[in-house]
Amino acid sequence: MTGGRITLAHGSGGAMTHRLIADQFLNLGGPTDARDLEDAAVLALAEGTLAFTTDSYVVTPRFFPGGDIGKLAVCGTINDLAAMGAQPLAMSLALVIEEGFTEDELQRIMASVRETAQMAGVPIVTGDTKVVERGAADGLFVNTAGIGRRHPAARISARNARPGDRVILSGTVGDHGLAVLTARHELGGLVGPKSDCAPLWPLARDLLDAVGEHVHCLRDPTRGGVAATLNELAFQSQVGMRLSMPEDIVSAATHGACELLGLDPLVLANEGKLIAIVSPEAADAALAALRGNPLGAKAALVGEVVDGPPGRVTARTPLGTERMVDMPSGEILPRIC
Amino acid sequence: MTGGRITLAHGSGGAMTHRLIADQFLNLGGPTDARDLEDAAVLALAEGTLAFTTDSYVVTPRFFPGGDIGKLAVCGTINDLAAMGAQPLAMSLALVIEEGFTEDELQRIMASVRETAQMAGVPIVTGDTKVVERGAADGLFVNTAGIGRRHPAARISARNARPGDRVILSGTVGDHGLAVLTARHELGGLVGPKSDCAPLWPLARDLLDAVGEHVHCLRDPTRGGVAATLNELAFQSQVGMRLSMPEDIVSAATHGACELLGLDPLVLANEGKLIAIVSPEAADAALAALRGNPLGAKAALVGEVVDGPPGRVTARTPLGTERMVDMPSGEILPRIC
Numbered sequence: 321m322t323g324g325r326i327t328l329a330h331g332s333g334g335a336m337t338h339r340l341i342a343d344q345f346l347n348l349g350g351p352t353d354a355r356d357l358e359d360a361a362v363l364a365l366a367e368g369t370l371a372f373t374t375d376s377y378v379v380t381p382r383f384f385p386g387g388d389i390g391k392l393a394v395c396g397t398i399n400d401l402a403a404m405g406a407q408p409l410a411m412s413l414a415l416v417i418e419e420g421f422t423e424d425e426l427q428r429i430m431a432s433v434r435e436t437a438q439m440a441g442v443p444i445v446t447g448d449t450k451v452v453e454r455g456a457a458d459g460l461f462v463n464t465a466g467i468g469r470r471h472p473a474a475r476i477s478a479r480n481a482r483p484g485d486r487v488i489l490s491g492t493v494g495d496h497g498l499a500v501l502t503a504r505h506e507l508g509g510l511v512g513p514k515s516d517c518a519p520l521w522p523l524a525r526d527l528l529d530a531v532g533e534h535v536h537c538l539r540d541p542t543r544g545g546v547a548a549t550l551n552e553l554a555f556q557s558q559v560g561m562r563l564s565m566p567e568d569i570v571s572a573a574t575h576g577a578c579e580l581l582g583l584d585p586l587v588l589a590n591e592g593k594l595i596a597i598v599s600p601e602a603a604d605a606a607l608a609a610l611r612g613n614p615l616g617a618k619a620a621l622v623g624e625v626v627d628g629p630p631g632r633v634t635a636r637t638p639l640g641t642e643r644m645v646d647m648p649s650g651e652i653l654p655r656i657c
Numbered sequence: 658m659t660g661g662r663i664t665l666a667h668g669s670g671g672a673m674t675h676r677l678i679a680d681q682f683l684n685l686g687g688p689t690d691a692r693d694l695e696d697a698a699v700l701a702l703a704e705g706t707l708a709f710t711t712d713s714y715v716v717t718p719r720f721f722p723g724g725d726i727g728k729l730a731v732c733g734t735i736n737d738l739a740a741m742g743a744q745p746l747a748m749s750l751a752l753v754i755e756e757g758f759t760e761d762e763l764q765r766i767m768a769s770v771r772e773t774a775q776m777a778g779v780p781i782v783t784g785d786t787k788v789v790e791r792g793a794a795d796g797l798f799v800n801t802a803g804i805g806r807r808h809p810a811a812r813i814s815a816r817n818a819r820p821g822d823r824v825i826l827s828g829t830v831g832d833h834g835l836a837v838l839t840a841r842h843e844l845g846g847l848v849g850p851k852s853d854c855a856p857l858w859p860l861a862r863d864l865l866d867a868v869g870e871h872v873h874c875l876r877d878p879t880r881g882g883v884a885a886t887l888n889e890l891a892f893q894s895q896v897g898m899r900l901s902m903p904e905d906i907v908s909a910a911t912h913g914a915c916e917l918l919g920l921d922p923l924v925l926a927n928e929g930k931l932i933a934i935v936s937p938e939a940a941d942a943a944l945a946a947l948r949g950n951p952l953g954a955k956a957a958l959v960g961e962v963v964d965g966p967p968g969r970v971t972a973r974t975p976l977g978t979e980r981m982v983d984m985p986s987g988e989i990l991p992r993i994c
Contacts, residue, residue, distance in 0.1 A: 330993065331991060332990075334984065334987065336983070355895075356893075358741060359738075360708040360737050360741040360743060363706070364706055370804075372782060372804060373783050374785050376800060377800070378753060378789050406694055410709060412714040416715060448712045450715045450798075453991060455795075457795065458789060461798065463751050467709060467804060478692070478694065507743045537932055542670065543668075543671075543674075545670075552675075558692075570871070619886065643913075647670040648669065648670070652664040653669075654668060654669065
């Protein structure tokens with residue numbers, strides 16, 4: 321199937337749909353034989369606590385430095401599970417494809433899906449394909465849902481941040497947002513960073529193994545960036561937060577591009593970072609656990625939970641003053657994930 | 658929020674996204690307080706066998722006699738679980754919305770989602786919203802995923818049909834397909850049937866309670882209709898099938914419209930029907946169980962599994978001859994679900 325294009329017949333549920341499924345959707349960790357396809361996947365499960373999440377992906381462009389919509393769709397759902405302290409067990413994959421989409425591009429994206437899912441050790445066990453007529457969608461939209469088993473020591477909740485807790489970031493901020501932005505617009509030859517897009521369960525597991533119930537909140541700061549995530553956590557836990565970011569929490573490439581474009585890296589999306597809010601006595605061990613994993617090599621203490629006005633997040637400026645870190649408003653960057 | 662339109666800011670992850678979620682996505686059976694929103698839902702689960710499925714919905718028009726895209730999205734995923742013999746436990750809901758979509762229409766659709774989920778007793782516990790710019794999607798696409806617990810007596814698999822087994826349909830065929838088709842085109846004032854769109858778990862449960870492991874295959878014949886589903890089962894089980902349909906398995910409204918339009922009701926989508934393939938000794942009890950539920954009042958024996966060429970499905974014609982029931986090919990009806 322090279323050189324062809326997706327047609328409405330591929331979405332009809334008939335013979336062409338079966339061919340598309342056989343070509344693209346077997347061997348994703350679930351069924352390997354078309355005779356084993358069912359309406360739903362069946363999984364044996366021991367007693368325990370399950371996490372369940374979903375996200376749709378509409379990123380444009382579909383390929384960007386460091387990733388593509390397929391890798392993003394797999395990582396995004398794995399990371400939402402990881403942020404609830406859950407080991408991803410299985411995923412679903414649903415595509416809405418515009419008529420005329422090239423089979424070559426679909427193959428490249430599905431190869432990326434397969435590679436990312438295999439690397440993360442998470443099988444894609446069920447799926448769906450719809451085709452809409454030319455002009456009714458912008459190329460390809462992807463949805464993934466995932467189920468995971470909660471780490472026995474996970475006590476994570478967005479309501480759990482307490483005054484005195486430390487705020488830890490697992491690495492540099494804003495790289496995904498800028499990677500997509502610079503891939504979208506030519507921006508006069510500006511070289512932006514690579515997306516940080518990566519599956520975060522191994523990092524979350526290392527953290528939970530090390531400090532377990534001392535992890536009060538865990539999040540991956542995607543749309544709206546670190547600013548949105550910390551505002552959410554401060555609101556949900558009814559606490560304040562005071563940030564004091566080390567300079568190298570923004571990579572040189574992202575810093576330069578942000579200065580040039582007048583963007584605040586704290587509102588840019590990340591796709592391979594965790595924010596952990598941990599009890600003060602566990603902060604050093606949490607940092608050590610994160611830094612022991614390549615995905616968290618640049619983990620840093622970035623602030624503290626305070627008994628301030630609920631929902632208020634401030635950051636110390638280079639001049640030593642405090643500025644408000646507001647919940648982002650307006651469009652920010654559409655279709656960043 | 659009346660009279661407004663969805664903007665890109667609603668998909669930004671910032672303040673407008675939070676307002677949209679608070680207005681539309683709480684009280685779907687999952688979180689009722691914005692402070693309880695997390696990256697993934699958490700569910701306690703006893704040991705057992707889990708089913709997991711997903712579908713995207715791109716139906717046009719979004720409102721049709723008997724349903725709308727919201728009701729369809731809830732029923733479709735419930736029915737995929739039911740067809741694996743699994744009681745739906747929880748669902749996810751993900752929207753891709755075109756900029757400019759009216760808040761009024763979104764409210765109507767979400768009311769339908771809420772009503773259908775409540776009626777079916779299945780909470781929507783996690784979700785996602787993306788907004789794409791005007792022209793990048795056709796109004797609204799919906800994805801649902803669902804997890805369910807398998808009925809202890811369920812031994813269902815598409816590979817399990819055996820020669821001698823009886824083929825049972827839970828009611829009339831083709832109504833959903835024609836309802837959408839007649840809603841889409843004016844068709845000279847033709848009055849088509851209502852969609853049969855309904856959540857089928859109670860019907861599947863009654864069947865499994867009654868005849869349990871005698872149910873060899875169970876499917877809901879959606880895209881590609883009864884023809885596609887029986888061809889799939891015949892291929893997957895490597896058997897033949899010989900159908901002998903009672904006349905009233907096609908409703909009068911659907912029959913009339915199909916004659917006029919030259920359509921075969923067997924290739925039209927259903928959204929509230931089950932096909933059960935059961936061992937011959939259990940056929941009467943299976944029919945009685947289905948007919949005892951309002952959703953299966955018109956259940957009928959429609960054929961038999963035979964030791965014929967694997968994958969070959971035939972039907973007796975009114976003239977007493979046999980015709981091939983092929984896997985549908987070509988476009989059939991795009992965007993029927």
